[in-house]
Each structure stands twice: as C-alpha cells, then as structure tokens.
Amino acid sequence: MTTVKIFLNGNFVEKDKVTISALDAGLLYGFGLFETLRSYQGKPFLLDRHLERLFSSAQTLGLRSAFSEQEIEKATLQLLKINALSDAYIKIVLSKKEETSPNICSEEPSDSDLLIIVRELQAYPPDLYGQGMKTVVVDIRQNEGSPIPHFKSLNFLNNILAREEARQKGALEGIMLNNQGLVAEGTMSNIFMIKRETIATPSLETGLLPGITRAVVMELAQDIGHPVQERKIFLSELLEAEECFLTNSLMEIMPVSSVGGIKIGTEVPGSVTRALMEEYQKLVYRESASQDP
Amino acid sequence: MTTVKIFLNGNFVEKDKVTISALDAGLLYGFGLFETLRSYQGKPFLLDRHLERLFSSAQTLGLRSAFSEQEIEKATLQLLKINALSDAYIKIVLSKKEETSPNICSEEPSDSDLLIIVRELQAYPPDLYGQGMKTVVVDIRQNEGSPIPHFKSLNFLNNILAREEARQKGALEGIMLNNQGLVAEGTMSNIFMIKRETIATPSLETGLLPGITRAVVMELAQDIGHPVQERKIFLSELLEAEECFLTNSLMEIMPVSSVGGIKIGTEVPGSVTRALMEEYQKLVYRESASQDP
Structure with a gap:
C-alpha cells in the first residue's frame, strides 16, 4: 500500500498529513474517547453499538461530536473503500479540542476532533x-x-x-x-x-x-x-x-x-x-x- | 497579547499553527508525560528538579527526548522572553510519536515530541x-x-x-x-x-x-x-x-x-x-x- 488515508473532521487525509493542534485537551489530558472494532468483508461489525457507547460516553464527559452516528458510519465505509480494505481494524477517536475555559469541564459541551483510522487487520494466530x-x-x-x-x-x-x-x-x-x-x-x-x-x-x-x-x-x-x-x-x-x-x-x-x-x-x-x-x-x-x- | 508562541521540537511556533500528528501515541493512548511549574520574574522555579523527574519518568516509560535538559532550559527561558512573560505558568510536554512497532512498548526507546507552553499565571486569590x-x-x-x-x-x-x-x-x-x-x-x-x-x-x-x-x-x-x-x-x-x-x-x-x-x-x-x-x-x-x- 502506498499512501494510507485517514478521516479527520470531514476530510480524507494522507497519513503523513493528519495533524491536530498540540494544545488539544485530547493530547494534554487524554480528554477523549475511542472505539476499536473490525470489519468483515468491508462491513464494520456492530458499528451501531460502538457508536452508541461512544456517544453515550461523550455525553457523560461533555464532549460534542460535529458528526452524527450516520455520518460517522458513512465516513467509515468510505474510508474502507478508499483504502481498499476488506477485513480491517477500525479505530474511531473523539478528542476534545483546546480548552477554552480555565475549567476543563465546562457546562457547555466541548467541541471535538473526529478521527477514523483503518488498517489491515493483524489477526491473532x-x-x-x-x-x-x-x-x-x-x-x-x-x-x-x-x-x-x-x-x-x-x-x-x-x-x-x-x-x-x-x-x-x-x-x-x-x-x-x-x-x-x-x-x-x-x-x-x-x-x-x-x-x-x-x-x-x-x-x-x-x-x-x-x-x-x-x-x-x-x-x-x-x-x-x-x-x-x-x-x-x-x-x-x-x-x-x-x-x-x-x-x-x-x-x-x-x-x-x-x-x-x-x-x-x-x-x-x-x-x-x-x-x-x-x-x-x-x-x-x-x-x-x-x-x- | 496578539500572537502567542509555543515551543515545538526546536521551533517557536504561533499558537494556531502548533500541530502534531493525530496518530501519535501521546494522543491515541495518553502515552506521554508533562511537568507544570511557574516562573518568578522570568525565571522558571526549580526547573532542574522538574526536568529530573521528567527524564527519570521518560526512561521508565521508554521515551527518548530529542532535547537535553540544558536545551529544554534554554528553550523555556527564550520562550518566556519571546512572550514577554515574567510570572508565568509553564507546561513541558513529552509525547510519544506514532507507534512504529505493533507492540506499543518496544525495547528501543521511542521518539517523542517536545512541547513547551507558557501563559500568564492565573494565580489563586x-x-x-x-x-x-x-x-x-x-x-x-x-x-x-x-x-x-x-x-x-x-x-x-x-x-x-x-x-x-x-x-x-x-x-x-x-x-x-x-x-x-x-x-x-x-x-x-x-x-x-x-x-x-x-x-x-x-x-x-x-x-x-x-x-x-x-x-x-x-x-x-x-x-x-x-x-x-x-x-x-x-x-x-x-x-x-x-x-x-x-x-x-x-x-x-x-x-x-x-x-x-x-x-x-x-x-x-x-x-x-x-x-x-x-x-x-x-x-x-x-x-x-x-x-x-
């Protein structure tokens, strides 16, 4: 495989160019969530249940996703196609952007970065x-x-x-x-x-x-x-x-x-x-x- | 203050342009370390002891810094000057770069990003x-x-x-x-x-x-x-x-x-x-x- 594409905030970006702010709370405090799942024959397995957990946890932590569950599902499918992957490892990351208020947990939900990574599955023997x-x-x-x-x-x-x-x-x-x-x-x-x-x-x-x-x-x-x-x-x-x-x-x-x-x-x-x-x-x-x- | 500069891997970068790879283990797993300290009159307080802890923890976690303690000290002082700060909050972050091996902890120490952030001190009342x-x-x-x-x-x-x-x-x-x-x-x-x-x-x-x-x-x-x-x-x-x-x-x-x-x-x-x-x-x-x- 030559270049690998990653989904970041609505764009399919080449692996080497997928960057976020180093001031994001996702990096500085680990303030973010992820889901790991796999696809079988190009179809993510139980993606709806993974997204349900992701969104439920995000609500508890006060994280807002700019993308709906449907949009994330669509992006994941597209990403698998773009990378020509059938049985793949899929990682979906929701990471809090730079903290704007001095208190890290504010009343208002915080904006987040959405990242989707797919790779060829490294199956267990x-x-x-x-x-x-x-x-x-x-x-x-x-x-x-x-x-x-x-x-x-x-x-x-x-x-x-x-x-x-x-x-x-x-x-x-x-x-x-x-x-x-x-x-x-x-x-x-x-x-x-x-x-x-x-x-x-x-x-x-x-x-x-x-x-x-x-x-x-x-x-x-x-x-x-x-x-x-x-x-x-x-x-x-x-x-x-x-x-x-x-x-x-x-x-x-x-x-x-x-x-x-x-x-x-x-x-x-x-x-x-x-x-x-x-x-x-x-x-x-x-x-x-x-x-x- | 108009633009704020951040130190990232040897460069003094404007706040809005300080980015790291979204695939770094610092983001994806929280695989990294930080130190928080303050300066009095432009001089970081007990920086040597903070760096000692940072480097000792880094060694335990298998993280390699591209910068020596002396270089980090010099960069911190320069950054305070550039941002015209006297009594400041200082944060030094060492974050693991993208994992290269399938095992996250490898025998060889991993490369890391070095980030230094300074801000005006928000003192307690x-x-x-x-x-x-x-x-x-x-x-x-x-x-x-x-x-x-x-x-x-x-x-x-x-x-x-x-x-x-x-x-x-x-x-x-x-x-x-x-x-x-x-x-x-x-x-x-x-x-x-x-x-x-x-x-x-x-x-x-x-x-x-x-x-x-x-x-x-x-x-x-x-x-x-x-x-x-x-x-x-x-x-x-x-x-x-x-x-x-x-x-x-x-x-x-x-x-x-x-x-x-x-x-x-x-x-x-x-x-x-x-x-x-x-x-x-x-x-x-x-x-x-x-x-x-």
Missing part, C-alpha cells in the same frame, strides 16, 4: 483459537473507585503497562485484578469463566470496560440457555474454572488455556466456549451477509 | 492564603495498585473528573482517597497534615504523585526541625488534624480551612504551616534573585 491462550495475572491493578475504567478513554497507559507486564512474563494477555483482589478484566479484553455450565463475568462495579463483545456474548449465551451471571469473581474461583475465555472486538472469543501456569479445565476450548464461538460466527455471518450497504 | 481553602473528599479514588499515579502522565482524566466533582460540591480542590480509604492526594496537589507539631504526608505506596513542591516542603520542614513522616494517613486522622495544607508548583503552600465542612484546627494558617510558607518564600526569593541567567 488461528491456532490460538484451538489451543487457547496462555495468560498471567499482572501486578498492575484496575481502579474500581473511578469511572475511568468504564470509558474507553484516551487514558490508556494503565492497560498498556499492564499488557507490557504480561508480555514480559511470557503471555500475550494479562488478567487484571482490582485493588480488592477481584478479577476485573484482561488488559485489552473482558473475561468470562464457566463452572458447572454456569457462565460468569465480573460485574461493572469491579472496575472494567463494558465491552461490546462482552455484551453480545451475554446475549448469545442467553439465547442458547446459559444466562451469564455478572458478579464478583475471586481469583481462586477463576483458577478452579472449567472453562475461561476472553473477548474483544478484534480477538472475538478467545479460549484461555492457562492462568499464570495453572491449566484451566480439561479440554480447550470447552464445550460451552465452543458453543458460544459458533454462535458468534453465525452472528458475524448474518451481519456481514445482510443487504446494506 | 491572595485571600485564600490567609483564610485557607475549603476542600471536600471526593468519591473518585486514586489507584494505589498502578504506577500511573506516580507519573505526571498525559492520562489525567481521573484527576480532572475528581476536581470537577469537588467543584460541583462547592470546593476549589478535592481530596482523593485510595481504594483502601487512605488519604492519597489532592486532585491537583499533594497534602500534608500537622498534629502536635508533627508533620505527616501520605507515603508513595498510597498512590500519589511525588510532587516537586512536596519534596521541597519536606526538605524545608527538615531544615526548621520538623521532619515530615511519610506514612499511611486515615481520613479520620486528617479530620482531627490541627493544621492541613496542600502543595503544588502553582499554588505553592495553600492552607486548608476545612475538609467536607469540618473545620481543621483553630487558627488558619496554623503556626507550622505559616513557618513553612515563610521558608518557601525565602527559597523563591533566593532562587529568583540568583545570578544566572
């Missing part, structure tokens, strides 16, 4: 979905006493350092506890565990991102007769689980084979995880085979 | 230093299980939301606890308390920024025979303190008159706080009256 991923519990904790983990904000350094810790410990993904020692989430994913055919995932007050794939998996599980319990999960429980998997928009449903060297379950993926993976693929098929656009 | 500041304890907690609070990083949304909470509760500054309920810091300051002439401040493992003014106050206190205990501080202790004050580079030493409506001590500022405020002013005088530059 296919073998992992059959063998499961090795994970470790990282030392870096998630902050249960703050709203920040509930937003996909431009404050992402905690998760990045936590993932780096996991990599240094030889794992692709790390599991984060909160300061009470409860299981919260993966550094870049949500976590589910299964015991006696009961699926559980940490509840939001543990301190975690309400992931879109997390929500979808909960719906799919309900559909196949395994409603998911959202609750406190102790690390000891997780280590005794029969099955465990991680979710995010890019990895979809990833079986976990071990946590810190301790094997999870006897078969990977286990039967419940496998059933959910199949349901998820059916959903992908339905959504990407649908008529428009 | 002088009356406050005589009457003390009303504060509240905010609900938003500091994360004791993460290294992030130890860095002055571009991940600043937790502190901003906490300060906003304080403002909505009618106070200029909020006091943050950690998830264990221990006193950590102000949303934009460090905190000290005094009981029976003993000064105490929360220790770093509580989850807080090792502030430059915090360190200086500890040295000054030692000089006048009141060594500071760094330790766990319970909220109940703080509420029973005889004196309390906040520190940061811009507010210097700010006496606290109340915490959540509960009056602190009988006299504000108390005698120990007053002694420290005097020592601090002497230090400011010594530093800004010194020969060079």
Whole structure:
C-alpha cells in the first residue's frame, strides 16, 4: 500500500498529513474517547453499538461530536473503500479540542476532533483459537473507585503497562485484578469463566470496560440457555474454572488455556466456549451477509 | 497579547499553527508525560528538579527526548522572553510519536515530541492564603495498585473528573482517597497534615504523585526541625488534624480551612504551616534573585 488515508473532521487525509493542534485537551489530558472494532468483508461489525457507547460516553464527559452516528458510519465505509480494505481494524477517536475555559469541564459541551483510522487487520494466530491462550495475572491493578475504567478513554497507559507486564512474563494477555483482589478484566479484553455450565463475568462495579463483545456474548449465551451471571469473581474461583475465555472486538472469543501456569479445565476450548464461538460466527455471518450497504 | 508562541521540537511556533500528528501515541493512548511549574520574574522555579523527574519518568516509560535538559532550559527561558512573560505558568510536554512497532512498548526507546507552553499565571486569590481553602473528599479514588499515579502522565482524566466533582460540591480542590480509604492526594496537589507539631504526608505506596513542591516542603520542614513522616494517613486522622495544607508548583503552600465542612484546627494558617510558607518564600526569593541567567 502506498499512501494510507485517514478521516479527520470531514476530510480524507494522507497519513503523513493528519495533524491536530498540540494544545488539544485530547493530547494534554487524554480528554477523549475511542472505539476499536473490525470489519468483515468491508462491513464494520456492530458499528451501531460502538457508536452508541461512544456517544453515550461523550455525553457523560461533555464532549460534542460535529458528526452524527450516520455520518460517522458513512465516513467509515468510505474510508474502507478508499483504502481498499476488506477485513480491517477500525479505530474511531473523539478528542476534545483546546480548552477554552480555565475549567476543563465546562457546562457547555466541548467541541471535538473526529478521527477514523483503518488498517489491515493483524489477526491473532488461528491456532490460538484451538489451543487457547496462555495468560498471567499482572501486578498492575484496575481502579474500581473511578469511572475511568468504564470509558474507553484516551487514558490508556494503565492497560498498556499492564499488557507490557504480561508480555514480559511470557503471555500475550494479562488478567487484571482490582485493588480488592477481584478479577476485573484482561488488559485489552473482558473475561468470562464457566463452572458447572454456569457462565460468569465480573460485574461493572469491579472496575472494567463494558465491552461490546462482552455484551453480545451475554446475549448469545442467553439465547442458547446459559444466562451469564455478572458478579464478583475471586481469583481462586477463576483458577478452579472449567472453562475461561476472553473477548474483544478484534480477538472475538478467545479460549484461555492457562492462568499464570495453572491449566484451566480439561479440554480447550470447552464445550460451552465452543458453543458460544459458533454462535458468534453465525452472528458475524448474518451481519456481514445482510443487504446494506 | 496578539500572537502567542509555543515551543515545538526546536521551533517557536504561533499558537494556531502548533500541530502534531493525530496518530501519535501521546494522543491515541495518553502515552506521554508533562511537568507544570511557574516562573518568578522570568525565571522558571526549580526547573532542574522538574526536568529530573521528567527524564527519570521518560526512561521508565521508554521515551527518548530529542532535547537535553540544558536545551529544554534554554528553550523555556527564550520562550518566556519571546512572550514577554515574567510570572508565568509553564507546561513541558513529552509525547510519544506514532507507534512504529505493533507492540506499543518496544525495547528501543521511542521518539517523542517536545512541547513547551507558557501563559500568564492565573494565580489563586491572595485571600485564600490567609483564610485557607475549603476542600471536600471526593468519591473518585486514586489507584494505589498502578504506577500511573506516580507519573505526571498525559492520562489525567481521573484527576480532572475528581476536581470537577469537588467543584460541583462547592470546593476549589478535592481530596482523593485510595481504594483502601487512605488519604492519597489532592486532585491537583499533594497534602500534608500537622498534629502536635508533627508533620505527616501520605507515603508513595498510597498512590500519589511525588510532587516537586512536596519534596521541597519536606526538605524545608527538615531544615526548621520538623521532619515530615511519610506514612499511611486515615481520613479520620486528617479530620482531627490541627493544621492541613496542600502543595503544588502553582499554588505553592495553600492552607486548608476545612475538609467536607469540618473545620481543621483553630487558627488558619496554623503556626507550622505559616513557618513553612515563610521558608518557601525565602527559597523563591533566593532562587529568583540568583545570578544566572
């Protein structure tokens, strides 16, 4: 690929020329939001749900988008075409412009920059979905006493350092506890565990991102007769689980084979995880085979 | 003032033209650091100590500055002159450039953008230093299980939301606890308390920024025979303190008159706080009256 185009505030701009003010609050304070999702065959998957979360978080933070959900959807589709991408990584960023008032949070919503980035998808090795991923519990904790983990904000350094810790410990993904020692989430994913055919995932007050794939998996599980319990999960429980998997928009449903060297379950993926993976693929098929656009 | 100049990567640029790539990790992940300090009579106060912290944090995060401490000092002085500022707010930002490797933390240090912003100082109302500041304890907690609070990083949304909470509760500054309920810091300051002439401040493992003014106050206190205990501080202790004050580079030493409506001590500022405020002013005088530059 020669030049890559990025969408910035209504324009399709060459990668090297996509600039914003260095005085923007998005840079200076991490005052902004993002969404990461993927496309299948040129069609962004569950974009409406990602935009719903983006707009809802933006309202809470007092951020105003100059573009509607429909306009962002249209721009994303165009951008995929312009870059000739079919199965792509998509990142949508809403970043607060330069602060105008001395108080950073003002009564009036603030203007923002809208950025859409697409790239060829760097998929996880296919073998992992059959063998499961090795994970470790990282030392870096998630902050249960703050709203920040509930937003996909431009404050992402905690998760990045936590993932780096996991990599240094030889794992692709790390599991984060909160300061009470409860299981919260993966550094870049949500976590589910299964015991006696009961699926559980940490509840939001543990301190975690309400992931879109997390929500979808909960719906799919309900559909196949395994409603998911959202609750406190102790690390000891997780280590005794029969099955465990991680979710995010890019990895979809990833079986976990071990946590810190301790094997999870006897078969990977286990039967419940496998059933959910199949349901998820059916959903992908339905959504990407649908008529428009 | 007509045009304001900003220092960006070696150039003095007009405010409206100071741009960075929207793909930089400083924006997309808050992967960067900053320092806030002030100048007295055109001379940045304790710039060397701020740069020491900046460079030490940068090394930990794997960020490389294209400019030496000496070059940054020179640029800051020039920028103050160009903008004809004497008592100024100074912000120095080191922000990671676009990620080149798929892993955000790579073995090699990453290149960064250097930004220096100066503005006329918006000082706190002088009356406050005589009457003390009303504060509240905010609900938003500091994360004791993460290294992030130890860095002055571009991940600043937790502190901003906490300060906003304080403002909505009618106070200029909020006091943050950690998830264990221990006193950590102000949303934009460090905190000290005094009981029976003993000064105490929360220790770093509580989850807080090792502030430059915090360190200086500890040295000054030692000089006048009141060594500071760094330790766990319970909220109940703080509420029973005889004196309390906040520190940061811009507010210097700010006496606290109340915490959540509960009056602190009988006299504000108390005698120990007053002694420290005097020592601090002497230090400011010594530093800004010194020969060079």
